[in-house]
Amino acid sequence: MSDEIDVGRKGEALGIYLKSLRSGTGLTLREVEDATGKDVSNAYLSQLENGHIAKPSPNVLHSLASVYKVPYAKLMERAGYISPNARSSNAAKHGRAATFSIENLTLDEEKELLQYLSFVRQKAKS
Amino acid sequence: MSDEIDVGRKGEALGIYLKSLRSGTGLTLREVEDATGKDVSNAYLSQLENGHIAKPSPNVLHSLASVYKVPYAKLMERAGYISPNARSSNAAKHGRAATFSIENLTLDEEKELLQYLSFVRQKAKS
DNA sequence: ACTTTTTGCTAAAAACGTCAAGCGCGCTAA
DNA sequence: TTAGCGCGCTTGACGTTTTTAGCAAAAAGT
Structure with a gap:
């Protein structure tokens, strides 16, 4: 379909945002690399x-976020992991069984x- | 598109739990495969x-558990093999500060x- | 000027997770 | 019994992410 070198489009919004974040700090690519360990x-x-x-x-996003x-x-949202208005159709709650593996925290x-x-x-x- | 996640239904709880366990260790799918022999x-x-x-x-669950x-x-329970209340005291598995108020999720x-x-x-x- | 270093970037390869197709085994019905 | 279906499970891909190794141009020394 259509052309070929159609960069990102999906990642474009995230990319520009990341770029603006980095230039905001004045760090170079390699400095950020070091900063993330x-x-x-x-x-x-x-x-x-x-x-x-x-x-x-998500790991990458987490490193960059810190x-x-x-x-x-915020990065997760821009990357499309969580929908901005994700009011799940599934409004049903199941309060009792929430004893999840959230022990051991x-x-x-x-x-x-x-x-x-x-x-x-x-x-x-929203 | 459509990162709709209404899959599974049944194995959903088990699946997410397994996923959280794996990324807790940082292993990849293939590394886990090797780890189970x-x-x-x-x-x-x-x-x-x-x-x-x-x-x-059950033997798959047993391998993963180890x-x-x-x-x-615990895995057996999540897979629906045994009833949730047929377990010993829920007092404290690891004594962590685990109080989590997630009653109505x-x-x-x-x-x-x-x-x-x-x-x-x-x-x-690390 | 001429090096040396640093910057942003990229092509190719490796590793990752997942899908599609099929195999095997237990089931159920006739 | 036998034929069929269902489902757990494997193998072999495929598309995307991530790594590796390096490029040309700008910056900084000398």
Whole structure:
């Protein structure tokens, strides 16, 4: 269909956002690579910023989010992992069986989880 | 498009749990396959995690339980083999600060939370 | 000027997760 | 029994992500 070198399109929004974040800090690609502890290579980050990757893995997004100091969920949203107004058709609650594997949480994990939950629910309101 | 996730239905709870367990260890599908001694193929594990398998065989669950170092009965329970209340005291498995107020989660919220937890845990490694 | 280093970037290969197709085994019905 | 269906499970792909190795141009020394 149509042409060929139609860059990203999907990852374009994410890419531009990432690029703006980086230039906001003045860091180079390799400096960001180091800042993530080699979690994200400079080459890969370049592909990311230019929209060549549609859906980077959440791990990558998490690393970048902490480097740029933006909420992880924001990057997740731009990458299309969570729909901005994902009020699930499935409004049914099943409160009782929520005794999930959310035992064995560290304090930090619990904190981050609740933070993330509030984000999700805030989204759902809209 | 359409990252709609209404798959499985039955194996959904088990699948998400398995997925969170795996990314908790940072292993890949093929690495888990090797870890089980080729007991569980990577493709099958993928189907498992995505809820495409209603009732995996107990020996598969047993292999995975030993790889992930979780009680075998727990996986059996999630797979629907044994009733949830047929377990010993729920007092404290690991004594962590685990109080989590997730009484009224929707199914989708619960799913997203567990996924997010996976990422957090994988990130926290090393 | 001429090196040397650093920057952003890219092509190719590797690794990843998942899908499609099929095999095998237990079931159920006649 | 035998024929068929259903479903767990494997194998072999396919498309995407991520790594590796390096490129040309700009920057910085000398």
